[in-house]
Amino acid sequence: MFYAPSHRILISGDALWQNGMGFVWPEEGVNPYIDSAQATLTAIEKLDPALVIPGHGKPFANVAASIANVRERLGAFEGDPAKNARHVIKSMFVFALLDRGGMAISDVSAYLGRIGCYRRMAERFLDRSPESLAGWLIEDLARSGAITVSAEQVFPTLVA
Numbered sequence: 001m002f003y004a005p006s007h008r009i010l011i012s013g014d015a016l017w018q019n020g021m022g023f024v025w026p027e028e029g030v031n032p033y034i035d036s037a038q039a040t041l042t043a044i045e046k047l048d049p050a051l052v053i054p055g056h057g058k059p060f061a062n063v064a065a066s067i068a069n070v071r072e073r074l075g076a077f078e079g080d081p082a083k084n085a086r087h088v089i090k091s092m093f094v095f096a097l098l099d100r101g102g103m104a105i106s107d108v109s110a111y112l113g114r115i116g117c118y119r120r121m122a123e124r125f126l127d128r129s130p131e132s133l134a135g136w137l138i139e140d141l142a143r144s145g146a147i148t149v150s151a152e153q154v155f156p157t158l159v160a
């Protein structure tokens with residue numbers, strides 16, 4: 001993050017967006033990543049910025065509401081590591097699609113099985129095989145509008 005105290009402008013990167021933040025890794029029990037995210041939000045509150053320029057989205061001024069939203073989300077993730085894992089998997093997969101421009105549906109389960117972080121989160125928190133994870137992931141992201149599914153490909157709906 002970068003802060004200009006004379007203008008009370010914070011460039012927050014992924015620490016705070018108007019309606020969220022970057023993801024935090026899931027952990028069972030005490031989650032040091034959530035603790036760090038909470039500490040970062042406390043630091044932002046102490047700065048008391050008038051304007052935040054996030055890493056994603058438009059600049060915004062209602063910082064307190066955004067922080068409250070993120071704290072609520074972090075609380076939900078802390079109480080349900082599987083929910084956190086689902087969020088991280090979906091976010092990372094959409095970023096992978098943005099980087100690649102799309103992916104053949106037939107390649108998704110092999111991709112998820114080959115990339116260790118997907119495989120470990122799916123096994124540890126979701127009790128899913130790469131094949132099961134691929135089906136759920138494509139269906140959920142298509143339903144939310146984050147991806148478009150054609151006969152043979154999946155594409156991100158956003159542009160990198």
